[in-house]
Amino acid sequence: MGAIRTLRASPAIRNELKALEVSSRRAFSTQRPAVLGRIAWKKGGQSLRVVQENGLGSRGVTSGMQKPMGQTRLFSRSAPRWKLKTMEQIKARNRVGPLNLTAAVLFVATAAGLYAYFTNEKERMARHRIAQQTKGIGKPKVGGRFNLIDQDGNTFTSDDMSGRYALVYxxxxxxxxxxxxxxxxxxxxxxKVVEKTGRVILPIMITCDPARDTPAVLKEYLAEFHPDIIGLTGSYENVKDTCKAYRVYFSTPPEVKPGQDYLVDHSIYFYLMDPEGDFVEAIGRNFTADAAAKVITDHIKDWEGPLKMQKKKDRWA
Incomplete structure (x- = not known):
């Protein structure tokens, strides 16, 4: 045992150990082995041991009372994952992450767009179903051919409504x-409808009292409401046939004397007719002007065929 201690403590052996330490450090600086080694000894050469370390890096060779004999050397120059990042790096990571403010806004906008699309499509299909149900097969359910006179004394027939929507009262x-x-x-x-769609609709009032409502009376009366409203009258038989075609009920008191004032009982509806003369929908008194205008506008926008524009000078052109 004394011989071994002497051999370990000899200057030659110590020099060899130092040379081995320098060689190991040079090798570790150029390549990264899977298992690293470190040579250490106690003061005075009392013991010699090799310490095994993992691949995170060497802490240098120590001698004596843990005095470092070399600088700590890491085998990777990149920052470790556990190292705290800056606020800019955190924000950059959040911007590209799967759950961030931009993704949430896009998700909400997409959901709202899909909801609006399907809601509008549902309403459009409901209007289309109403329009198809009210179309006549052979003979129209509501509406038909008529021949009357307008407030200017000109002939006005059902053909004059062709190519435009008509609102008949x-x-x-x-x-x-x-x-x-x-x-x-x-x-x-x-x-309101003209503002949204243009002058593609005719507002028409047909009298139920042809005995008193002459063209001149209609013209003066309707001028108080709107200059574009068309007033129609005619003989009693023509007016009666028109009311019958539109399924309109009306009656006058029996045995009315000339000049006597009386009231006419009649149905109270607006009849929306499409450009082909087919009945679309009846608008009753429960509709406000805004609600009725929306219904009419939506039906006009659903129309896929051509529409004629009403002109100021020649309303029938």
């Missing part, structure tokens, strides 16, 4: 309250 000029209210609403409806 039945009333009479001596009506005390209901007809004026409905004609005021018709004027508002018409203006």
């Amino acid at each position: 039945f009333g009479f000029t001596h009506c005390p309250d209901i007809c004026p209210d409905e004609l005021d609403k018709m004027a508002l409806m018409y203006d």
Whole structure:
């Protein structure tokens, strides 16, 4: 045992160990082995040991009272994952991450767009179903051919509505309250529809009292509501046939004397007719002007065929 201690403590052996240490450090600086080694000894050469380390890096060779004999050398120059990052790096990572503010906004916008699309499509299909159900097979359910006279004394037939939508109302000029209210609403409806779609709709009032509602009376009366409203009258038989075609009920008191004032009982609806003369929808008193204008506008926008524009000078062109 004394010989071994002497051999370990000899200057030659110590020199060899130092040379081995320098060689090991040079090798570790150029390549990264899977298992690293470190040579260490206690002061005075009392013991000699090789310490095994993992691949994270060497802490240098120590001698004596843990005095370092070399600088700590890491075998990777990149920052470790556990190292704290800057705020800019954290924000950059959040911007490209799967769950961030941009992704949330895009998700909400896409969901809202899909909801609006399917809601509008559902409403469009409901309007289309209503329009198809009211179309006549052979003979129309509501509407048909007629031959009347307008407020200027010109002939006006059902063919004059071809190519445009028409909003048809039945009333009479001596009506005390209901007809004026409905004609005021018709004027508002018409203006709102024209604003959205152009002049592709004809507002028409057909009298149920041809005995008193002459063209001149209609012209003066309708001018108080809107200049574009068309007033139609004619013989009693022509008006009766027109009301029958539109399924409109009306009646006058029996045995009316000339010059006697009387009221006419009649149906109170607006009849929306499409450019082919087919009935689309009936608009009752429960509709406000805004709601009715929206219904009419939506039906017009659903129309896929051509539409004629009403002109100022020649409304029938």
